[in-house]
Amino acid sequence: MLPVSKAVFHALAASKGMKTLASRYGLRTERSFARRFVAGESVADAIAAARRIEAARMSQTLDFLGESVATMAEADRATRAYLATMNEIAAAGIGRNVSLKLTQLGLTVDRATCVDNLRRILDGATPHGFFVRIDMEDSRYTQVTFDIFETLWQQGYRNAGVVVQSCLPRSLEDVQRMNALGARVRLVKGAYREPRRVAYQAKAQVDAAFIEIMQVLLTGGIHPAIATHDPAMIDATRAFARERAIPADRYEFQMLYGVRRDLQAQLSAQGYGMRIYIPFGREWFPYFMRRLGERPANVVFVVRSLVRERGAPSA
Ligand SMILES: Cc1cc2nc3c(=O)[nH]c(=O)nc-3n(C[C@H](O)[C@H](O)[C@H](O)COP(=O)(O)OP(=O)(O)OC[C@H]3O[C@@H](n4cnc5c(N)ncnc54)[C@H](O)[C@@H]3O)c2cc1C
Numbered sequence: 058m059l060p061v062s063k064a065v066f067h068a069l070a071a072s073k074g075m076k077t078l079a080s081r082y083g084l085r086t087e088r089s090f091a092r093r094f095v096a097g098e099s100v101a102d103a104i105a106a107a108r109r110i111e112a113a114r115m116s117q118t119l120d121f122l123g124e125s126v127a128t129m130a131e132a133d134r135a136t137r138a139y140l141a142t143m144n145e146i147a148a149a150g151i152g153r154n155v156s157l158k159l160t161q162l163g164l165t166v167d168r169a170t171c172v173d174n175l176r177r178i179l180d181g182a183t184p185h186g187f188f189v190r191i192d193m194e195d196s197r198y199t200q201v202t203f204d205i206f207e208t209l210w211q212q213g214y215r216n217a218g219v220v221v222q223s224c225l226p227r228s229l230e231d232v233q234r235m236n237a238l239g240a241r242v243r244l245v246k247g248a249y250r251e252p253r254r255v256a257y258q259a260k261a262q263v264d265a266a267f268i269e270i271m272q273v274l275l276t277g278g279i280h281p282a283i284a285t286h287d288p289a290m291i292d293a294t295r296a297f298a299r300e301r302a303i304p305a306d307r308y309e310f311q312m313l314y315g316v317r318r319d320l321q322a323q324l325s326a327q328g329y330g331m332r333i334y335i336p337f338g339r340e341w342f343p344y345f346m347r348r349l350g351e352r353p354a355n356v357v358f359v360v361r362s363l364v365r366e367r368g369a370p371s372a
Pocket of ligand 1: 191192193194220222245246247248249284285286287288311312313316317333334348349351352355
């Protein structure tokens with residue numbers, strides 16, 4: 058069964074009042090509570106975080122936060138923001154890798170325009186050598202996300218990749234299809250609250266599927282990304298790679314900005330590729346709430362930061 062805490066955080070994430078309140082304080086200063094997981098509101102904040110990550114010999118992908126836009130004007134704004142972000146990344150000379158969500162580009166408003174928006178971004182990305190990762194959202198969008206990705210792949214766009222979630226039983230087939238195409242896949246457990254009819258509910262099932270898909274990716278995938286903070290999943294990946302003599306440069310680990318920084322540094326020091334997913338922008342609230350839902354102990358961290366901030370002299 059889904060832990061109650063995760064359900065509570067998903068409900069809070071939908072609350073407009075909470076969002077308004079949190080948005081006012083979350084990123085206000087360098088020490089505000091959301092800064093642990095979100096680099097800041099501006100591209101400059103994200104680029105500064107990326108430089109710190111790269112100085113520690115890790116790589117990064119930047120995510121301009123936003124999802125479920127309700128109008129084509131918002132989708133167009135997000136598309137232009139991605140194009141501008143890529144220009145700034147190129148000018149800054151940092152690694153060229155971004156992550157985005159299709160509902161941010163208007164998927165729920167008008168599918169054809171969303172595809173056009175994605176094409177605009179991929180066209181902007183190609184000459185600069187960017188890689189564009191299409192994040193996977195909740196299961197209402199799984200099929201359409203693969204459909205759009207595969208359509209663009211057939212049209213010759215090769216600078217993009219997808220995400221599969223081990224909580225969905227369908228993912229094994231999806232990953233086999235992606236391997237056959239030669240498309241790059243990021244493997245995750247899945248961040249959304251999903252109904253029993255489409256998703257495993259028990260952690261043991263999600264973990265077993267993660268390991269099975271990881272093996273399919275390591276043996277038949279193109280530079281797969283194993284995205285997890287779970288030491289058991291990481292150990293299983295390293296053990297499997299060792300057993301099959303798969304060198305560490307054939308795949309990479311990925312983790313979220315601010316999560317298990319100790320493990321990020323440790324794996325990187327051991328010579329594993331480690332890419333950090335750096336989110337930034339004003340629309341950070343749903344992302345932030347998903348992180349709290351994954352680990353309610355983070356709430357203690359947030360409360361501590363709030364108390365500390367209230368006690369600090371105001372600037
Ligand atoms: C780079 C990256 C990209 C992602 N992209 C997507 C995507 O496109 N679609 C999607 O649905 N999901 C995505 N996710 C989220 C993913 O699905 C999980 O929700 C998330 O990674 C937590 O699962 P876990 O594998 O880390 O293991 P869990 O089983 O959740 O946790 C294992 C251990 O990891 C640590 N940990 C996990 N989360 C946290 C946290 N928030 N704070 C502190 N410690 C923590 C704890 O020690 C915990 O015991 C992404 C995750 C990463 C790392």
